Amino acid sequence: MPSQPSGDFFLELGKRCAIIKDYILAPRFIDRFHPEEIRWAVTAYVRYGGKRLRPAILMLSAGAVGGDESKAIPAAAAVEIFHTWTLVHDDIIDRDDLRRGQSTVHNYYRQLTQKPDSAIRMSPEDSHHYGVSLAILTGDIQHGWGISMMTELIERGVDPLVTIRLINELDTVVLNTLVEGEVLDIQYAHLPIESLTPALIEEMLWKKTGALYEFCGRAGAMIGVGGKDSPLVESVAKFAALCGTAFQLQDDILGVVGNQEKIGKPVGSDLREGKRTLVVHYAYERANEAQRRELLGTLGNAHATDENISNAINLMRNLGALEAVAERANELIEQAGTHLAMLPASPYRDLLGQWADFMVKRQF
Numbered sequence: 417m418p419s420q421p422s423g424d425f426f427l428e429l430g431k432r433c434a435i436i437k438d439y440i441l442a443p444r445f446i447d448r449f450h451p452e453e454i455r456w457a458v459t460a461y462v463r464y465g466g467k468r469l470r471p472a473i474l475m476l477s478a479g480a481v482g483g484d485e486s487k488a489i490p491a492a493a494a495v496e497i498f499h500t501w502t503l504v505h506d507d508i509i510d511r512d513d514l515r516r517g518q519s520t521v522h523n524y525y526r527q528l529t530q531k532p533d534s535a536i537r538m539s540p541e542d543s544h545h546y547g548v549s550l551a552i553l554t555g556d557i558q559h560g561w562g563i564s565m566m567t568e569l570i571e572r573g574v575d576p577l578v579t580i581r582l583i584n585e586l587d588t589v590v591l592n593t594l595v596e597g598e599v600l601d602i603q604y605a606h607l608p609i610e611s612l613t614p615a616l617i618e619e620m621l622w623k624k625t626g627a628l629y630e631f632c633g634r635a636g637a638m639i640g641v642g643g644k645d646s647p648l649v650e651s652v653a654k655f656a657a658l659c660g661t662a663f664q665l666q667d668d669i670l671g672v673v674g675n676q677e678k679i680g681k682p683v684g685s686d687l688r689e690g691k692r693t694l695v696v697h698y699a700y701e702r703a704n705e706a707q708r709r710e711l712l713g714t715l716g717n718a719h720a721t722d723e724n725i726s727n728a729i730n731l732m733r734n735l736g737a738l739e740a741v742a743e744r745a746n747e748l749i750e751q752a753g754t755h756l757a758m759l760p761a762s763p764y765r766d767l768l769g770q771w772a773d774f775m776v777k778r779q780f
Contacts, residue, residue, distance in 0.1 A: 421479070421763040425770035432475055432492070433468045439493040445565075449557065457521050457554040458561065461500050464516040469663075470628060471496045473656055473771060474636040480764035481648045483640025490568035491582065491635050497565060498586065499628060501558035502594060504551050509602065510689055514682065522551035563587055569639070578643035582635050590631045597623025605690040605716060609700045614744075617694050621664040622657065629660025651758040655768070658752035663775045665745040668693040669738055672729055674779065684725035690716025694744065699737035707731055745776045 421428050440462050449455040471492030478488040506512075507520040514520060519527065526547030529538040538546060566586065569579045600620040604612060633656025637649040671686040672695055686693060696715060700708060714720045714728040732738060749772050756772070759765045 421476075421767055423763055423766060425767055425774065428476075428767055429467070429469075429472050429771075432472045435489060436468055436471045436493050436496055437462060439489060440497060445561070453525065453550060454554060454557060457504075457525075457550060458557050460518075460521060460524070461503060461515060462496070464518050466516055468496055469771070469775075470499055470632045473629065473659075473768070474632040476764050476767050476771065477633045477636025477652045477656070478640035480652065480759050480762060480768055481637045481640040481646065482760070482762075483637075483642070485636075485640070485764075487569070487572040487574055488636050488639045490565055490572060491639060492632075494562045494565035495586075495628070495632055495635070496562075497558050498562035501555040501562065502598075504555040504558065506598065508548055508551050509598065510685070512685065520551070521554050522547040525550045574639055575643045578638055581643075582638065586631060586635075590627055593623050593627040597621070597625070597627070600624075601691065604692040607692070609692060609697060609712075609715075612692055612697060614694060614697060617692060617697055618661060621694075622661045625664040625667075626657045626660035629663070630654075630657035632656055648759060651755045655752045655755040655772070658748045658755070659772045659775050662745040662748040662752070662772075665694060665741050665748070666776050666778060668695050669741055669745075670779065672732060673738060684720075684722075684729065687714055687725055687728055688716070688718055688720055694741050695732055695737050698740045699732040699735045702735040702737065703731070707735070742776070749773070749776050 441459060446455060446459060449458055474492040474495055475485040475488050479485040503515065504521050507515055508522050512520055513523040524547070526543045528534055529536050529543040529546055530540070536546075563583060563586070566579060566583045569582070570576050597620050601624060604617070604620065630653050634649055634653035637646075637652040641649060668686065668691075671683065671693070674683055687696075696711070700711060703711060711728055711731060714724045717724070720728075752772055753769070756765060756768055759768075
């Protein structure tokens with residue numbers, strides 16, 4: 417368990433990443449999963465790496481309200497696994513072949529059954545169905561695993577009623593909000609851009625991303641204050657929610673201009689999928705008729721060439737859309753800071769402030 421934080425954000429983040437990874441990959445969990453394909457799949461994305469920002473903010477939030485962050489470890493690990501099942505299913509929905517620079521679960525098993533030396537050889541159509549099927553089942557197991565992991569909070573001395581409340585919130589309110597956000601994201605890709613507004617897009621982003629961050633802040637703070645009614649809990653929750661939405665805005669920027677090796681997925685994939693990001697919306701608002709036709713010719717075009725993507729990216733950059741979204745993300749972080757200021761001064765509060773800054777300045 418980390419000692420008193422040093423104040424170095426990346427050092428402290430790394431410590432908590434290691435703790436959560438070791439907790440999740442413990443044999444007492446892994447030995448439960450059968451057959452071997454499922455055992456590999458449920459832990460693949462954890463082994464791939466990742467920033468583990470959600471469990472980190474949950475633990476730091478517990479410390480920021482004066483609590484013992486070690487009590488929050490089961491909840492932090494549970495949130496990471498809960499988040500991971502949404503990624504596995506999201507990769508199917510978005511038809512992505514890469515996650516963190518390596519094969520997505522559904523793509524891995526699709527490719528495996530196409531290899532000449534594979535124990536199971538399938539037609540291309542059956543291989544695709546097999547890969548998707550295993551990924552769906554993987555997510556199902558991860559979902560249940562994450563919820564059951566939350567019960568271990570009781571073993572750490574967390575009030576059973578607080579534990580039950582957190583489980584109920586995660587598997588009802590948060591789950592339904594995340595799914596609603598994903599549904600809206602899918603539906604928006606088939607709506608005319610002019611029918612959407614920045615407010616609608618941001619609300620969708622909060623539901624897809626901000627809601628889980630909000631839960632992490634609230635859960636950590638609740639554990640930290642021992643379940644007592646405290647205004648600090650809501651301050652941390654609001655801070656985390658705003659940071660989560662800003663995180664997604666930065667993610668959308670990186671999806672357009674990021675380094676593919678760093679972000680772990682093809683740059684421009686959001687354009688091919690037709691996602692109505694705030695970057696696209698701002699570009700469309702500022703474009704003339706010819707520029708709009710060029711943008712719409714690439715947006716949602718699965719067969720768009722690399723040149724088409726490059727031209728669309730240059731267009732969005734020249735129209736100032738990237739800069740506008742970056743400014744909006746910074747506005748959200750500034751708003752988040754007003755809630756963070758309600759917490760007592762401590763190294764934990766300082767680390768949360770650094771975490772917020774990282775959310776909009778990260779390049780991966």
